[in-house]
Amino acid sequence: MIREETVFGPIFSRRLGTSLGINLLPQKGKICNFDCIYCECGWNKDGRGDTVLPSAEKVRTDLRNMLEKLAQQGTKVDSITFSGDGEPTLNPEFPQIIDDTLSLRDSLAPTAKVSVLSNATRVHIPEVFAALTKVDNPIMKIDAPTNELVARINKPAPGYDIARVVESLKQFKGNFVLQTCMLRSKEYAFDSSRPEVLDGWMAIVRELKPRQVMVYTIDRPTPAQGLEMFTPEEMTQLVQPLIDEGFNLQIKGAVVPPQQCK
Ligand code: SF4
Numbered sequence: 701m702i703r704e705e706t707v708f709g710p711i712f713s714r715r716l717g718t719s720l721g722i723n724l725l726p727q728k729g730k731i732c733n734f735d736c737i738y739c740e741c742g743w744n745k746d747g748r749g750d751t752v753l754p755s756a757e758k759v760r761t762d763l764r765n766m767l768e769k770l771a772q773q774g775t776k777v778d779s780i781t782f783s784g785d786g787e788p789t790l791n792p793e794f795p796q797i798i799d800d801t802l803s804l805r806d807s808l809a810p811t812a813k814v815s816v817l818s819n820a821t822r823v824h825i826p827e828v829f830a831a832l833t834k835v836d837n838p839i840m841k842i843d844a845p846t847n848e849l850v851a852r853i854n855k856p857a858p859g860y861d862i863a864r865v866v867e868s869l870k871q872f873k874g875n876f877v878l879q880t881c882m883l884r885s886k887e888y889a890f891d892s893s894r895p896e897v898l899d900g901w902m903a904i905v906r907e908l909k910p911r912q913v914m915v916y917t918i919d920r921p922t923p924a925q926g927l928e929m930f931t932p933e934e935m936t937q938l939v940q941p942l943i944d945e946g947f948n949l950q951i952k953g954a955v956v957p958p959q960q961c962k
Contacts, residue, residue: 703785704728706754707762710770714952715879715914716779716815716837720766722759722801723784724791726750732786734819735855736843737888737924738881741785746923756793760800767808777809779837782816789822795831802834813837817879821860823868832876839877839914840869844890845900852890853883869908878910882917882935884928892930893938905942915939916952929953 704727713719725731730747732739741747754762763780770777780801782788791797798814805812815837822828823840832838844850847862869876880901882892891897905913917929930938932953939949 705762706759707766708784710775710777713779713781714919715916715950716781716813718775718777719779719781719815720770720777720812721784722763722780722782722788722797724754724759724782724788724794724797725784725786726752727754730785731790732819733790733821733857733860734787736881737853737855737885737890738883738918738922738927740920740922743923747785753791753793756796756800759793759797760804763801763804764808767804771808777812779813779815780805780809782814782818787819787821788816789818789825789828789832795827798831798834815839817841819854820865820869821856823871824864829868829871833872837877838872839879840910841879841881842866842869842901842904843881843892844897845904846896849890849897849900852888853881853885866904866907872908872910874909874911876910877912877914878905878908879914879916882915882930882938884930885924885926887926888924893934898938902939902942905947906945909947912948912950913939913942914950914952 703723706723708721710718710720728749730741735744801814805814813836816835817839820840843853850862884891915935918927932951935951943949
């Protein structure tokens with residue numbers, strides 16, 4: 701599903717509560733440097749309706765209008781969430797947009813948290829990292845621990861290197877949220893519960909020590925067929941060693957109706 705609005709919602713997010721979404725990608729298209737087999741926005745090749753990215757000025761205007769409207773209605777927002785149809789940090793004005801959003805949040809919705817759902821591929825860029833450190837919840841994706849496994853589930857653009865991503869995430873010194881989608885696929889030879897995935901992923905968690913780990917499963921129609929979800933009980937069992945070690949795990953199964961992008 702491609703979102704046409706730059707500011708959308710508020711919607712109910714299983715991970716973030718009442719969430720006002722911000723889509724920094726095109727109105728009729730998807731742009732991402734991943735092409736995840738489970739992406740609710742569909743395959744990249746099918747999301748080429750347009751390539752015009754919203755400007756910082758448009759985001760500022762649309763967000764101000766929406767926050768003023770919600771304040772008048774008495775609607776409380778838990779999170780202003782950058783998600784949308786692709787990778788938000790690909791918008792070249794991302795740092796400016798974060799500054800504007802924090803300023804508008806402070807004046808019009810001071811209790812709302814600002815969250816960014818990202819695939820973590822651009823944290824090594826100093827301006828992107830600096831912007832991410834300003835938000836309440838930088839939520840960074842790692843679904844698999846090796847380049848070969850990432851290629852199966854996330855299909856990254858050329859140049860991706862999981863080691864570089866892990867190194868760049870160390871800059872947060874643990875002050876970030878790690879997000880991981882768990883699924884099984886025979887066709888793509890991927891199973892989050894297999895030792896080749898799980899053990900390496902847990903080693904990365906131990907290395908990065910994120911303040912929270914969000915584990916979830918597929919929740920919406922996916923571009924790849926035949927993907928299998930995990931139950932919350934299965935996921936809890938899989939991550940139990942991390943829970944026992946004191947990591948803060950949030951485990952979310954599928955809900956109906958599904959509500960949050962990515
Ligand atoms: S799930 Fe997120 S990271 Fe993956 S292809 Fe979709 S927008 Fe990109």
